[in-house]
Amino acid sequence: MKKTNSKTDKLRPHSSVMLDGPERAASRAMLYAVGFKKEDFKKPVIGIASTWSNVTPCNSHIDKLALESEAGANAAGGKAIIFNTITISDGISMGSEGMKYSLVSREVIADSIETVVGCEGMDGFVAIGGCDKNMPGCLMAIARMNRPAVFVYGGTILPGCITGDMRKLDVVSVFEAVGAHANKKINDKQLDQIESCAIPGPGSCGGMYTANTMASAIEALGMSLPNSSAQNAISKAKKEDAQRAGAAVVNLLKQGIKPLDIITRKAFENAITVIIALGGSTNAVLHLLAMANAAGVKLTIDDFTKIGKNVPVLADLKPSGKYLMSELVAVGGIQPLMKMLLDGGLLHGDCMTVTGKTMAQNLASVKPYPAFQKIIQPLDKPIKKDSHLVIMYGNLAPEGGVAKITGKEGLRFEGTARVFNSEEQALEKILDGSIKSGDVVVIRFEGPKGGPGMREMLAPTSAIMGKGLGKEVALITDGRFSGGTHGFVVGHITPEAYVGGPLALVKNGDAIVIDAEKRVLNLGITAQEMKKRKAAWKPMKPRYTRGVLAKYAHLVTSASEGAVTDQNLKLD
Secondary structure, eight states: OOOOOHHHHHHOTTHHHHHOSGGGHHHHHHHHTTTOOGGGGGSOEEEEEEOOOSSOTTTTTHHHHHHHHHHHHHHTTOEEEEEEOOOOOHHHHTTSGGGGGHHHHHHHHHHHHHHHHHHTTOSEEEEEEOSTTHHHHHHHHHHHHOSSEEEEEOOBOOOBOOTTOOOOBOHHHHHHHHHHHHTTSSOHHHHHHHHHHSOOSSSBOSSSSHHHHHHHHHHHHTOSOTTTTSSBSSSHHHHHHHHHHHHHHHHHHHHTOOHHHHSOHHHHHHHHHHHHHHTOOTHHHHHHHHHHHHHTOOOOHHHHHHHHTTOOBOBOBTTTSSBOHHHHHHTTTTHHHHHHHHHTTOSOTTOBOTTSSBHHHHHTTOOOOOTTOOSBOOTTSOSBSSOSEEEEEETTEEEEEEEEOOSTTOSEEEEEEEEESSHHHHHHHHHTTOOOTTEEEEEOSOSTTTTTSOOBOHHHHHHHHHTTOTTTOEEEESSBOOTTOOSEEEEOOSSOGGGTOGGGGOOTTOEEEEETTTTEEEESSOHHHHHHHHHHOOOOOOSOOSHHHHHHHHHOOOGGGTSOSSSSOOOO
16 A cells, blocks of 8 residues: 555544555554445544443433544545543432542543544544533543544433423432422422433433533533534434534644644633633533643633623523523524623634634624523623632632632621531431531532542532522532532632641631632631641541542642643653
């Protein structure tokens, strides 16, 4: 087999090295066995990274979307190869020891996609994600490899329902029903009805929780096709999105556009702006920091404050609002919102996107929302005039913490510490009625290193809401929160308790002040008392000494840096 010409090599910068010339005959022989034909060796190899799994409804349909992307890439002149990576389910493992693997999976997914794309000499790739951690994991791999790539979101789930009940149910409905059941507000039969009907089929959790938040952020970043983030999982539109993504990668190869041409500082500012306007999850802070790290873009938690001062919350979406993502899909998705933000001078329109056009060009023909919709408010009548993502500092969080304050919870909470060294301990006391109005539930040793894995506290926060204590009890933690969490909560507190952060020094009965307006999280003791407690503190032994959790705990950075595992590598 002869060397291809320079024009073809330009489209095949990696696969040509792997497959061209007589010395690569064995490589070609292996690919004949998986369906390649002679003419395919002249085409760019396009990877299709599928996160399909029956582990979770979020990803249970992605194998079919991968076939659509394969068809799109092949029709555009590429040769697609589908491969899989792992995924886990936050919703199933929530509140258990298994949840410690959740954030770890983001790193495993990024590493595995990088491994396959790098090893197999792929010239570009589509990455398809449908759940919280595989989406940022996909983007981290895309940034690291810097080969033409497009992300496809698996899509949102449709709401569940109970016959004769007007409520639209989702997974958070079930978590909150557990609290209501413990409070004897609903009986066993009602709980059984909710759990059996809340999740009707494939797709990601239906509110503006972490999956829909990250999908929207990635679209605003320019790394998915327009409206990819606002499509139902089971829909013709989602199939077409996946197919177009395969073709788009081939087009990016032809135009010479790579991810790092798209994932710029301005693009991250666009992503932050959009997730604030949508009232998105606190997890976006963690994931955008990690994605920026992979892209070599300087981004800090303070950037969320700087941008958030000028960006209002416009979307009345769950968990703190009324509507589900599927309802936003029905009125036009997030493109009209982005056009509104662009026209209001809040987005950078000159950012390049995976269409090969700028953000402004993509949005030029977008029509406004229909007049009847009530999900997205106009810029001059916002739900909240500035960001709901509040970065807090103070003697309890010298390196920062992340609060989600919509204003409905109030802007200040002063209460008495009730301290727990694990999520399970706290949940037990919430459900048995031990937690009372005025308490600040402190859950520590749940950070990236201490957990390890930084579990989400959806079970305890939902139990608080289900108990009817949402406005009367606060919760703070060095763990993190599900996108489904609402209430007066502060997470990502750094330094974490495991490394001797101030959270490790809190005692039952201590006064704690959370002030969202002043952005302060303070423990009501003197500096002298804090110093005395610090001197008496002794580090705890690691909970895991072998395996992936032990490796993660050894490598992971602080939550304030994105909890990534590739910054602490010491290279001589």
